[in-house]
Amino acid sequence: MVRRNVVGAHYGLVDWLAQRVTAVLMAAYAMVVAVALLQGAAADFVTWRSFMASGLMRFFSFVLVLALAWHAWVGVRDIWMDYVKPVSLRLALHVLTLFALIGSVGWALGILWRL
Amino acid sequence: MFRTVTIRKFDAVIVGAGGAGLRAAIALSEAGFKTAVLSKVFPTRSHTVAAQGGVAASLGNAEEDHWHWHMYDTVKGSDWLGDQDAIEFMCRKANEVVIELEHWGMPFDRLDNGRIYQRPFGGHMANFGEKPVRRSCAAADRTGHAMLHAMYQRNVRAHTQFFVEWMALDLIRDEEGEVLGVTALEMETGDIYAFHAKATIFATGGAGRIFASSTNAFINTGDGLGMAARAGIPLEDMEFWQFHPTGVAGAGVLITEGVRGEGGILRNSLGERFMERYAPNAKDLASRDVVARAMVTEINEGRGCGPHKDYVLLDITHLPPETIMKRLPGIREIAIQFAGVDPIKEPIPVVPTCHYQMGGIPTNYLGQVVVPGKRSQNEVVPGFYAAGECACASVHGANRLGTNSLLDLLVFGKSAGETAVEELKKMPKAHKDLPKDAFERTLARLNRLETQKDGANVHETRLLMQRTMQKHCGVFRFAHLLKEGVDKILEVQKRVEQTEIRDKSKVFNTARIEALELENMIEAAVATMVSAEARKESRGAHVRDDCPDTPECPNGRDDVNWLKHTLWYKEGNRLDYKSVNLRPLTVETIPLKKRAY
Amino acid sequence: MASRTLHFKIYRYDPDKDRKPYMQDISVEVDENDRKLLDALVKLKAKDDSLAFRRSCREGVCGSDAININGKNGLACLTDLSSFPEGKPIVLRPLPGLPVIRDLIVDMTQFFKQYHSIKPYLINHDPPPERERLQSPKDREELDGLYECILCACCSTSCPSFWWNPDKFVGPAGLLAAYRFIADTRDQATNERLDDLEDPYRLFRCHTIMNCVDVCPKGLNPTRAIGKIKALMVARAI
Numbered sequence: 001m002v003r004r005n006v007v008g009a010h011y012g013l014v015d016w017l018a019q020r021v022t023a024v025l026m027a028a029y030a031m032v033v034a035v036a037l038l039q040g041a042a043a044d045f046v047t048w049r050s051f052m053a054s055g056l057m058r059f060f061s062f063v064l065v066l067a068l069a070w071h072a073w074v075g076v077r078d079i080w081m082d083y084v085k086p087v088s089l090r091l092a093l094h095v096l097t098l099f100a101l102i103g104s105v106g107w108a109l110g111i112l113w114r115l
Numbered sequence: 116m117f118r119t120v121t122i123r124k125f126d127a128v129i130v131g132a133g134g135a136g137l138r139a140a141i142a143l144s145e146a147g148f149k150t151a152v153l154s155k156v157f158p159t160r161s162h163t164v165a166a167q168g169g170v171a172a173s174l175g176n177a178e179e180d181h182w183h184w185h186m187y188d189t190v191k192g193s194d195w196l197g198d199q200d201a202i203e204f205m206c207r208k209a210n211e212v213v214i215e216l217e218h219w220g221m222p223f224d225r226l227d228n229g230r231i232y233q234r235p236f237g238g239h240m241a242n243f244g245e246k247p248v249r250r251s252c253a254a255a256d257r258t259g260h261a262m263l264h265a266m267y268q269r270n271v272r273a274h275t276q277f278f279v280e281w282m283a284l285d286l287i288r289d290e291e292g293e294v295l296g297v298t299a300l301e302m303e304t305g306d307i308y309a310f311h312a313k314a315t316i317f318a319t320g321g322a323g324r325i326f327a328s329s330t331n332a333f334i335n336t337g338d339g340l341g342m343a344a345r346a347g348i349p350l351e352d353m354e355f356w357q358f359h360p361t362g363v364a365g366a367g368v369l370i371t372e373g374v375r376g377e378g379g380i381l382r383n384s385l386g387e388r389f390m391e392r393y394a395p396n397a398k399d400l401a402s403r404d405v406v407a408r409a410m411v412t413e414i415n416e417g418r419g420c421g422p423h424k425d426y427v428l429l430d431i432t433h434l435p436p437e438t439i440m441k442r443l444p445g446i447r448e449i450a451i452q453f454a455g456v457d458p459i460k461e462p463i464p465v466v467p468t469c470h471y472q473m474g475g476i477p478t479n480y481l482g483q484v485v486v487p488g489k490r491s492q493n494e495v496v497p498g499f500y501a502a503g504e505c506a507c508a509s510v511h512g513a514n515r516l517g518t519n520s521l522l523d524l525l526v527f528g529k530s531a532g533e534t535a536v537e538e539l540k541k542m543p544k545a546h547k548d549l550p551k552d553a554f555e556r557t558l559a560r561l562n563r564l565e566t567q568k569d570g571a572n573v574h575e576t577r578l579l580m581q582r583t584m585q586k587h588c589g590v591f592r593f594a595h596l597l598k599e600g601v602d603k604i605l606e607v608q609k610r611v612e613q614t615e616i617r618d619k620s621k622v623f624n625t626a627r628i629e630a631l632e633l634e635n636m637i638e639a640a641v642a643t644m645v646s647a648e649a650r651k652e653s654r655g656a657h658v659r660d661d662c663p664d665t666p667e668c669p670n671g672r673d674d675v676n677w678l679k680h681t682l683w684y685k686e687g688n689r690l691d692y693k694s695v696n697l698r699p700l701t702v703e704t705i706p707l708k709k710r711a712y
Numbered sequence: 713m714a715s716r717t718l719h720f721k722i723y724r725y726d727p728d729k730d731r732k733p734y735m736q737d738i739s740v741e742v743d744e745n746d747r748k749l750l751d752a753l754v755k756l757k758a759k760d761d762s763l764a765f766r767r768s769c770r771e772g773v774c775g776s777d778a779i780n781i782n783g784k785n786g787l788a789c790l791t792d793l794s795s796f797p798e799g800k801p802i803v804l805r806p807l808p809g810l811p812v813i814r815d816l817i818v819d820m821t822q823f824f825k826q827y828h829s830i831k832p833y834l835i836n837h838d839p840p841p842e843r844e845r846l847q848s849p850k851d852r853e854e855l856d857g858l859y860e861c862i863l864c865a866c867c868s869t870s871c872p873s874f875w876w877n878p879d880k881f882v883g884p885a886g887l888l889a890a891y892r893f894i895a896d897t898r899d900q901a902t903n904e905r906l907d908d909l910e911d912p913y914r915l916f917r918c919h920t921i922m923n924c925v926d927v928c929p930k931g932l933n934p935t936r937a938i939g940k941i942k943a944l945m946v947a948r949a950i
Contacts (some may be wrong), residue, residue: 157776160768160775162769164769164774164862218834218836218844220893223844224849230844260773261859264859265834268833268834269833272831303813303819333767333770368770368771452772453747575758621728622727622813623764623813623815624764625761626757626761
């Protein structure tokens with residue numbers, strides 16, 4: 001293969017937009033939790049658990065985990081793209097990042113499921 | 116030591132990538148010819164970028180206008196020294212070249228109906244000198260910038276081959292006088308090349324840096340003039356230099372005439388609008404030479420402003436701030452940066468500053484370089500073209516009107532390019548052989564500089580030249596100062612021949628470049644001083660104390676003896692003259708008349 | 713202001729004689745006529761003709777003399793000498809992120825390559841009309857703040873994304889130029905231009921840190937232009 005400097009993958013808009021949308025979602029989640037905390041949702045373990053176990057909160061937490069993972073994926077990938085030049089190493093890092101994120105999402109969902 | 120010269124072959128080589136060079140390059144590249152454009156700086160850094168006020172064209176967008184009126188104004192502005200065939204050609208072509216630029220994307224300001232915005236400018240009048248007319252097509256006060264970028268962009272589209280940061284050194288001419296290209300220095304490596312071409316177009320700009328106080332950029336060192344003069348080509352009408360009325364006092368940075376076009380007023384220390392006395396009709400919008408002299412007269416008679424009473428004020432505080440922000444944003448920036456005043460609140464201190472070289476390499480209106488020969492006074496030099504400020508077509512004669520310079524470089528850049536295209540089509544495929552001594556002059560100059568011992572300092576010699584020119588050949592000229600000036604400038608020339616540089620590096624050696632530039636500047640300076648000393652009349656920008664206004668010589672102009680172009684030859688420091696072409700292409704001659712605004 | 717002495721620390725490197733770059737301490741006398749940093753540089757060059765830097769118009773429109781001044785990119789001809797604090801040396805370096813040719817002169821090939829890559833010319837496939845193409849003053853206003861760019865490279869060379877990927881990221885100057893043509897009502901290639909830029913490297917390396925806005929000597933705002941490009945892409949995709 002000739003060594004050519006290539007650009008033109010023609011993606012990025014969805015990621016860029018997703019990063020912004022997920023950020024808004026996470027901010028909203030943080031607000032809800034903050035308000036709940038102020039109202040004493042974490043007064044003791046039982047109240048905290050019942051708050052988090054409610055259907056609405058479980059749905060909201062589920063969305064948060066997905067949003068966080070997507071957000072992190074775009075951000076971490078950007079770091080690899082900025083600083084890591086060898087393509088094979090970059091690919092390996094991308095795959096590792098993906099595995100780590102998917103694993104974390106699965107783990108988080110498991111926790112949510114058990115609530 | 117410099118010994119080797121690498122040869123590169125092109126159909127055409129253009130020296131200079133300002134407005135004229137880029138316009139010529141578009142013509143050649145789009146016609147499919149292999150064209151090299153050499154420039155000392157990246158093309159958009161050429162000094163066309165600093166033009167502010169606009170480009171003249173009788174589009175008639177704002178009010179009725181006609182190319183014939185424009186022609187009349189240009190002839191009158193030139194004090195009848197302009198060649199009327201070239202002037203007619205330029206004024207008739209104006210609309211075409213401006214519309215072309217618009218089509219290429221130049222961001223002109225607009226009128227409400229969507230057409231190009233036009234503003235009044237000095238000396239541009241309706242109906243053969245009756246009243247000011249809006250003829251200057253403008254992009255805010257950054258017209259040159261917008262134009263240069265649009266033309267560079269068009270060249271990118273046309274795949275023109277640029278040689279950026281290459282300095283042309285000498286013209287290559289064979290025994291028959293045909294021009295076969297140039298030698299050049301690649302600044303980054305210090306290597307010497309020859310560009311062997313069938314057509315050589317000079318668009319090297321003016322030599323405004325020969326004066327101490329100048330609106331011109333550092334790069335405006337008259338390289339084309341130096342190269343032409345060394346190759347035996349005469350320089351035409353070099354005594355005519357425009358002093359722009361409004362350079363920022365001290366800094367020399369240009370304040371466009373468009374400021375007065377938008378309503379700006381010049382005031383002396385008494386707060387008086389003094390131009391009413393000098394040009395009752397056109398007032399602040401009289402021709403540049405008239406305004407500059409009025410300002411100097413005010414200052415000389417003690418009505419200057421400031422602690423040293425050495426400048427006048429350009430006042431736009433009466434204009435609405437929105438107009439200033441919209442139409443003159445760059446001027447406001449310059450005033451704040453270089454004069455330390457915000458023109459919305461305070462007037463700007465200004466003085467006449469050397470701005471434009473009306474003379475240059477003699478050409479016809481097709482852009483071909485012409486010299487006196489056995490058959491006529493205008494014989495074409497085969498293979499050699501020139502356009503823009505370095506050329507003298509002559510459309511500006513003894514004084515240029517504002518906005519006619521951008522027009523000049525468009526029209527004659529284009530016509531030089533198109534003439535070259537026509538000539539190239541007729542030429543055989545093979546290049547004519549280079550003469551044996553093609554590189555001798557270049558190598559000799561470089562090696563002299565390389566080995567010079569106990570020579571003159573470049574910086575000091577340049578300063579001496581600039582001060583000599585400023586003192587002896589300024590806005591007003593005095594017979595005794597000119598006479599002294601000739602001796603002095605020839606003394607300076609001897610020093611220039613013995614300049615020494617300490618830096619001998621091959622890589623981007625700016626010391627060497629400045630020394631080579633000085634060798635070009637001094638040719639322009641000597642030509643100016645000698646031509647000015649010899650012309651015993653006052654005409655346009657050349658005004659002598661010993662040639663005052665008399666009934667026989669209105670404004671000191673002596674049409675009986677001096678209605679002729681000066682030609683200065685480097686060899687023997689010799690002067691010759693040729694007649695002015697008073698016959699236009701299609702219309703009647705615009706007859707000689709006393710010039711008043 | 714009477715004459716005073718200015719002290720400089722200047723990056724020097726002449727590949728013809730120096731094995732590696734070094735910082736030179738040098739001082740120069742300036743007087744009341746020397747207002748700008750460029751005036752001082754010209755005086756320095758009169759003292760030592762081997763000091764290499766670019767300059768031309770000396771009024772901030774040609775874009776030649778962009779250098780790194782006390783850690784911040786700017787034009788020497790627009791930098792007031794009075795803005796420098798007394799006593800501290802003025803540190804001058806070439807623009808960061810581009811190869812140095814000599815002293816303060818950098819190789820701008822990569823910068824111009826990116827500028828050229830966005831097709832910096834008007835694209836309009838209609839046959840040209842006899843007269844000018846019409847454009848309302850309001851449509852023309854859209855180009856303000858875009859066409860004034862002088863290609864000095866202060867912005868792109870202060871952008872970390874351009875430092876890391878100068879070969880792939882168009883950079884603020886090039887993207888500003890791209891938007892200048894997208895915003896022009898006379899240009900018909902908006903879609904192609906957006907297609908070309910919709911790329912993780914060419915456009916989306918911009919992380920909106922706004923160094924470009926901070927240093928632009930003409931007061932332009934490339935970040936805003938980049939934002940408008942992204943907004944158009946969203947509008948087109950949604």
